[in-house]
Ligand SMILES: Nc1ncnc2c1ncn2[C@@H]1O[C@H](COP(=O)(O)OP(=O)(O)OP(=O)(O)O)[C@@H](O)[C@H]1O
């Protein structure tokens with residue numbers, strides 16, 4: 001779905017479904033794609049790089065970004081704030097790039113109002129049990145954080161019908177082909 005020039009794609013789905021894993025495969029195959037780097041108040045996980053995985057900022061800095069209207073959308077998720085820096089998205093869409101945002105449900109709903117032409121894709125797990133298995137296997141979240149993420153997952157799954165497309169990430173290669181079929 002085209003915006004004024006480029007193509008804006010929003011990828012949403014419960015935490016742990018494999019959005020990041022799927023997008024890393026996609027970006028390796030389509031390196032011209034612009035992947036939006038979000039700002040977050042969450043602490044970096046081992047191996048995450050500031051400016052590459054996220055811009056890791058303080059709550060004060062995040063609030064200042066909101067006040068300065070620097071965020072295209074933002075939301076609170078499982079005890080932290082997350083938001084999409086506006087300028088790079090506007091610039092890259094205007095430059096006719098394929099632009100991908102990987103964001104949660106509240107943010108996707110905000111983008112629907114500012115960029116109604118954006119293509120919105122929901123990534124679903126084969127089951128809640130498999131989702132929990134993946135979050136635990138990833139080994140990055142505390143027990144309370146896992147509970148918060150699973151509670152949020154149920155809310156997100158109920159909203160899957162709002163999206164233009166749904167992809168079930170059971171087999172990663174099948175999911176990748178599904179994504180390619182939609183955006184390429
Ligand atoms: N198709 C798949 N089959 C089995 N495991 C998978 C599959 N896709 C991803 N995973 C695994 O699931 C775990 C969670 O994946 P990932 O971190 O990409 O999820 P995410 O949706 O980006 O999560 P978050 O929104 O919390 O960042 C990882 O350990 C990843 O290797």
Ligand SMILES: Nc1nc2c(ncn2[C@@H]2O[C@H](COP(=O)(O)O)[C@@H](O)[C@H]2O)c(=O)[nH]1
Pocket residue numbers: 013014015019038039042073074075077082083084102103104105106107108
């Ligand atoms: N609304 C937004 N949601 C975002 C953004 N960047 C990431 N996310 C989503 O947050 C959760 C948790 O991410 P994690 O890295 O802590 O596991 C996940 O659903 C991401 O898609 C954003 O800029 N805005």
